[in-house]
Amino acid sequence: MSDSREPTSPRSGHKVLIVEDSKAIASLLHASIGQIEGIDVLLAGDLAETRRLLAASGDEIFVAVLDLNLPDAPDGEVVDEVQALGIPVIILTGQVDDEKRKALFRRNIADYISKGNLGGVGAAVKLVERIWHNRESQILVVDDSPSQRSLLCALLHNHGYQTLEAGNGQEGLKLLQAHPGIRLVLTDHHMPVMDGLSMTGQIRRFRSGDELAIIALSGAEEETLLPRYLKSGADDFLRKPFEIEELYCRIDRNLDMLRHIAEARDAANRDYLTGLYNRRYFFSRAVSLHEQAMRGKVELMAAMIDADHFKAINDTHGHHVGDLALKAMARVLQDFAEEGGFPSRFGGEEFVCLQVIREGVDPAARLESLRAAVEAIELRGEGGQRVPLTVSIGGTTFAGNNIDEMLGVADEAVYLAKTQGRNRVVILDRPSGAGSAGTAVRTSKR
Template sequence: MTNTISMADAPRTVLIIEDSHVQSKIISKQILALTQFDTTVANSMEDARVLLESSRERFFVALIDLNLPDAPDGEAVDLCLEHGVPSVVLTATFNENIRKRFLERSVVDYFFKGSIQDMDPMVHSLERIFRNQFVKALVVDDSRMALQHLRHLMEIQRYQVLEASDGVQALAVLQENPDISLIITDYNMPNMDGFELVRNVRARYKADRVAIIGVSAAGSGTLSAQFLKNGANDFITKPFEAEEFYWRVNQTAGMLDIIAGLSASRNAND
């Protein structure tokens, strides 16, 4: 996934697909109040189809009611994905079957419908999705299947993703792409394992410039502690749930944003 668009030129409109006029108005008002995004409302899947196919306006994300009168089984999610628009789902009910449907459809995130206060995490998620498209990430694993899985999860969250099959190749990719700010690496790899990769990266970049998340299989004992002591920002045990992976990765990216903002503020005051 390659994205060369600048943040200034990127689409900033949220497509809200919600059949309740009251609910859509509340959601739109909250987004407009708390972000710099615009909103466009579709009150049915057919309205959304018309907007996606004919509107000159580009949407960076769609916020979708899971159960619409003309799309009772989440068909609006498939519609948006067909048009390359990532989807965040709103639902009044939740169970394991619904959760599986979200994951199978590569939904970015999902939230319960609730009060205005309940919308704060949703708004935060929209802001993260917007920022992720400008974050270049490197995933490192010698297993082709695991590498593809990590890449898929990262691309669902809209990151720009590069990949490497071991630590040596990862350092070469990092050398060619110095704007990489996030690395997710396995431990057990040929040529150079995850620990050595972390040490090499930390010799060049501090944790506030390039964040590293280690991953390894369950039962790996002290690997998590060793990753962290060698300079990783976080560690995830495999197998992991997609939601945990998204939360940890996005939290780490968010910390980089906070540090960058503090640094910019200090420089402006000097």
């Protein structure tokens, strides 16, 4: 067999096609979906208009929300027209009984929304947004049956997921090692070489439940299979044959949980005002980065950045303007850091950045560009007057014996920048007590 070694992507595009003959529902859908960042909306009221839009923009549509019964297509003909272009379809319809629901899913739709429910429009908008964001998620399908893998991947593509495939647990482990971006594994149980249960236990040796979800699928009648999977590290278990809606709901629930964990962890690691990493998280990352520098794998620069006369800004313009100043400086620092940089707010008006120095880059020139970028910030007070912002920066490439020693040298440098008149950069090659007065990059005052 030939496994997919790179993710198979769902349909691309940035447009949503809405086909609905009720002007009230169409207008509400258009307004609500149009608020999703990055999405454009195309609107049609009948099959004829739909055909015109498909001919003009079919390649740019990543999902369609379709009324099942239109004046010129009363039997759902619009679904076939849209699906012929490979566009996933969300159906808008009236009341749905069990037979109609099964018939809809036999048409390979992404999902259906009942217009009879009060929250129908909201559910459609939420599903479109989910499919839009799902394109960032990779799911690994592990099954020894090519037809079963093909079915599962088709269902996942309908909801916007990227997919990878493996024919047994051993191949699945290799793909997980090669693709750390995989967020969820769907695995069969009975497979040659390595079954799903053994693979699940192996996965949990290097991928925790906080970063990867595992859902086992099996038609086996063994009563103990479910608890054995859960004890081995699986997050969920679904018996075959399964309902498509249930599969989608379980995938959504598990990925939502991972996202909530990641968001909570990220919030705990960031400064609430500026969005930069906080002091605690800085040190948890900086220690390992410093160790790489000590082993000669990277060259580091540490910079301490201190806002000049910040108390005067708060006293003159108020704390609201002071907060705006800190946010503006944080944005400049984030842009400055780019790849390989790790900016943090240490507290008050003090920032720190640990930066990997690329070959050919002059640390002093980089820090001078940061100083100039802060000075160029256009911040206005309550009365519209410009609020001048400047910073004193102390930098060093002296690694010392540990990260605390390196930051201590940068702190000495920023103190020198303050005492020499502020709004300038001072670079220290080593601690001042070790016989170096440092190199100052002076700047002109406005």
